[in-house]
Amino acid sequence: MSDWLLAQVGEWGAWALALVTFLSCLAIPVPSSMMMLAAGAFVASGDLVLIEVVLAALGGAVAGDQVGYALGRVAGRRAEGWLLRSPTRATVVERAKLSMQRRGTLAVFLTRWLFSVLGPYVNLLAGGAGMGWARFTAAGIAGEAVWVGLYTGIGRIAGGQMEQIAAALGNATGLLASLTVTAALGWALWRHRARAPIPESAPRQP
């Protein structure tokens, strides 16, 4: 499938890119990063124009984010009655809203490019938890700009060695993900120990 998509970038250029970034922001599994790499390489080889590529990719991504946010809002509103009826659910909702207030902007920004697999779900959450549209959009555009710039830039540097760069990038992403999980689990372990040390050699109850 990705070969076919790469062919579309070659044939349709920026339009294909806009469509793909749009779909990827709605959690549809398209290899958007790979295609942006390709677009960057095509800019370097003179097959595509940089400004078109950037505007198309950015436009598609921002549009996709907006749709996700809107969907989250609609779903949030419709579920609001049901959510607030139970005190436990209402507490969860309140906490979600609070987290969104505090770290929401940063979460939106980082999930555009660093943890992009979470992006579409953060869109839904942001809309559902009632994150302000202006903040969401600002953080979204900023993050998407980093994403587009980063991958297009790497693609341009990769030039004619896209396959090799794509492999390296895939491993780098995997490294980042597993490093994050390792750090998170390590931190959880640390807290677990600090809270109540379990006597490892305690004798069992008779």
Place this chain on the structure above:
Amino acid sequence: MSGQPRRWRLWALRAGFVLALGLTLLFGVRLAISIAFWADPAHTDQALEGWMPLGYVSQSWGVPREVLVEAARLPEGSRPRRTLAEIAQARGVPLSALLDEVEAAITNWRALPDE
């Protein structure tokens, strides 16, 4: 036994941590290898595929674009950004035949003495 579920959780966390750490090391090694592979000049040419536009091939194999245009026998007045697959289709030849032609032309060009 209130200690039991706690103990189980601790072991689960530990196992998860070791697993994640292992994956981290695995990806780190793979990343190092892929970078070394990329940096090796012998591997710079990317195998020809249908989705590649001529400019991309030119960049990947270090061959001037005009040489490729001639080799691919691009019809006059074609859109500049043509992928190999499009060219093959426009000429009515199978893609593999076009790829062989282009690769042969590249080899010939590379064999030319420097002037």
